[in-house]
Amino acid sequence: MWCIIINYKISVIIPVYNAENDISFAIDSIINQTFGFDYIELILVDDASTDLSKEIINQYVEKYDNIKLIELKQNSGLPGKPRSLGIDYATSDYIIFLDSDDTYQKNAFEILYDTIKEENSDFVISSHYINLDGDMVKANLFPTNEQLISFNPLESQEKFDKLSYNHLVAPWGKIFKKNLIINNNISFPDDSLCEDTYFYFKCLINSKKVSILPKNYLYIYNTFEDKKTAIHGHDLEKFNNFLKGMEYTYELLDNVNLSINVFLAENIGSLLLIFSNLDKKEKKEAILKIYDFEKDLDIQIPRKEISILNNLILKKDFKKAIFISNLYSLFYNNILIKNIYRKFNNNKNS
DSSP: OOOOOOSSSSEEEEEEEOTTTTTHHHHHHTTTTOOOOOGEEEEEEEEESSSHHHHHHHHHHHOOOOEEEEEEESSSSSSSHHHHHHHHHHOOEEEOOTTTTEEOOTTTHHHHHHHHHHHHHHEEEEEEEEETTTEEEEEOSOOOOOOOEEEEETTTTHHHHHHHHHHGGGGGGGGEEHHHHHHOOOOOOOOOSSSSHHHHHHHHHHSOOEEEEEEEEEEEEEEETTTOTTTTTOSSSHHHHHHHHHHHHHHHHHGGGOOOHHHHHHHHHHHHHHHHHHHHHHHHHHHHHHHHHHOOOOOOOOOOHHHHHHHHHHOOOEEEEEEHHHHHHHHHHHHHHHHHHHHHHHTTOO
16 A cells, blocks of 8 residues: 655645634635645644634545644634644645635745745745725835845845834745744744734844745735724733733844834834723723833834824823823724725835
8 A cells, every 4th residue: 555645845824713704715715726735734723713613624624635623722812822833733844824814816825935945035025915895905015116025134224124014024925934933943922912023023033035025915914894803802911912022022132233113113003002992991001011111212103193192101191192092092993094094004105
């Protein structure tokens, strides 16, 4: 009896939690890759879902030998642990991540794989679409006419800054050399938010070459009105978890001989967004933590609305800062205004 051993070229990792409405679309986008599904290992890590996610996934597992379901007995509450566990099970030389409510374009893996092989990069970043309730908006990550950019991210301040913006840090829409991750002991923190930022920057500072595909929109990030992710459900626990993740990343970058102002400015903005959506009692506790984190740092924040709120906190004018944050919360929670802002923010870079 012959035993056929298949060496997969790409391992895809999908963390899953209560994704019964979306998971089939995510899986099908992998199965239908022009790269050839036979060369892909699909690893789904279920974070103790309470809906029909596991039953749906098992239907695929029964049909395809290259689909694996890993089950966590207890919900971790954060996406870091499922993603890191997926890395442990991956057998391919290259790793791609996908969120359970998003999809890849059919030619995504073919383009990503060919690029990382031809460029011999440590990882490759593609552009993506933002699906605003059916309205597809291009996320223009790099305002350039070039089709491909490759460089050492630590070669200069300018290059490091270009790769330090929050719209780049998500693990999806990229392909990574597995050796980069394993040899440098890179994983996602499992006790904090901002875990994707930590993972991304640890990959970045250990890379000698990163490639960017500015004109290839290979990923579709869905932002349906009812989509609830770990960061969008704002409460004090989320605030504390995000701040903890920021602190982890700040410590990670402490020995980098370059300014990390872009990272700090971007994530203070995200932290203040969470802060703005807290209730009055929670804000009184959270505002002191923001002040303690920032008081000895000289952070230059280019976004005026964020800078105004942040400066009030640093001046310890907490009463006015909380008032301003309440106004910001009204704007953020207006779906129409939020989508207009997203479109403007992406179109201005085109």
